[in-house]
Amino acid sequence: MLRFEELKYPIDPMQLPSLRNLQIFEVAARHQSFRDAADALFLTPGAVGRQVRALEAELGVELFARVGRRVVLTPQGRELQLAMAGALKLLADSTSRLKREATQQAGHISVTVLPSFSSRWLAPRLKSFHSGHPDTRVDLIATIAPLNLAAKQISLGIRFGSGKWEGLASELLADESLFPVAATKGINGYDGLPSSPNHLLQYPLLNPYDEWGEWFKRAGVVGQIPNKGVTCEDSLLLIQAVERGDGVALARRWLVMDAIRTGAIVRLPGPTISARRGYYLVYPESQPLSDSARTFISWLKEEIRTAQAEETDSTTALDPKLGSSET
Known part of the structure; x- marks a missing residue:
């Protein structure tokens, strides 16, 4: 990762092309289509074309070659696309890390869970967690979709299935x-x-x-x-x-x-x-668990043990x- 002292300042923003034009170029280059880029950006194809031409004028090179009704990247366009991809990857990694660190420091965790398990079992019990941990915020994301926890910066998930999901560590809860x-x-x-x-x-x-x-x-x-x-x-x-x-x-x-x-x-x-299936606790293998997440997991497992004991007594x-x- 580039260290702060390695950056060469001052960076003159006047030497950079229009950031808006660069953004539109990146989407058009990724889609290889002005029309598809327009749909993604909520613009018209004409507007995308004008912004790309403005960027080409700024740089003094042709970025796309028009082949009939299609557009293809020129060698210069491919070079700029690779540079943009690298810059966006750095930005994505940095912002993702900052979000994760802010979440961990703030005592905030997010948990994705099936709507049925959330409303019928988990949500009614969260009051006891908040009583014991008033400084920790828990956001429940009730959905049947198997969300990408790492990409969406979600701390934990509770899933119903066989226990095998790519990129996720899993522990059987019940x-x-x-x-x-x-x-x-x-x-x-x-x-x-x-x-x-x-x-x-x-x-x-x-x-x-x-x-x-x-x-x-x-x-x-x-x-x-x-x-x-x-x-x-x-x-x-x-x-x-x-x-x-x-x-x-x-x-x-x-x-x-x-x-x-x-x-x-x-x-x-x-x-x-x-x-033949069970409820599993899942979390990204690539992300360390925060202290708040570990605390929530311990509370959750204890609640499950308590519920099982109470049910055994009642039966x-x-x-x-x-x-x-x-x-």
Whole structure:
């Protein structure tokens, strides 16, 4: 990295071409198209062309050769593009480092997490973290997209999957499992709740029907799974449908844990099956964890251990018919 004392000052800004023209040139050179550059810059192709011609006039060289309706870089244009790429890389690296250092010093961490896990489990527990660490700010980024944590300067992620993501270190936080649930108040249009796995076939099943096949097989139920009604693949919307009394869902344990504890949702008779995936803590391999991030990780793991212990205590009073067979 270039040291401050190695810089040669003064740098006369009057000797530099227009920075705006350089910016437009870089985008046009990257796209090899004035039209595509115009779309990226929210300009017209004519405006891009005028700025490029102005830069060519400033430098006294031709940067693009016009070949029919296309533009291609001249040798001089390629030389300038390489210089621009190097300069932008230096700027990107420096600003990225400054942002990271500012984040670490300020006691600020960002965590990307699935909306379902965020709203149903993590967010309600953050109050306890803030009570113990009032000087640390936690920004939750709820999204189903697997964001590039390093590029976006995101400290941590909580992902649902197999634990393997390129460029990320991962630690298993908790396995996930599935079992049937319904609203404690009942299911709209039906008298009472299902009393056995066989009885579930008479009620609206809210998951996509192929998800029920393994569960009914494990429960020893032989029969045609009804292929009718409205289903929902989104886990968050699925639980909301259960709470409205729309039907029965095969729900993820961690997403309904609190609702079962408060009595809004009830677990129905039948086995528990493995989801074959789990919740993983992830962070960029190329970035050291800040002290604030390490503190958050320790708190998160303790919260998970506490939740597991509380759930174990509560299941001792469950009806034995509920079962507990994992695949």
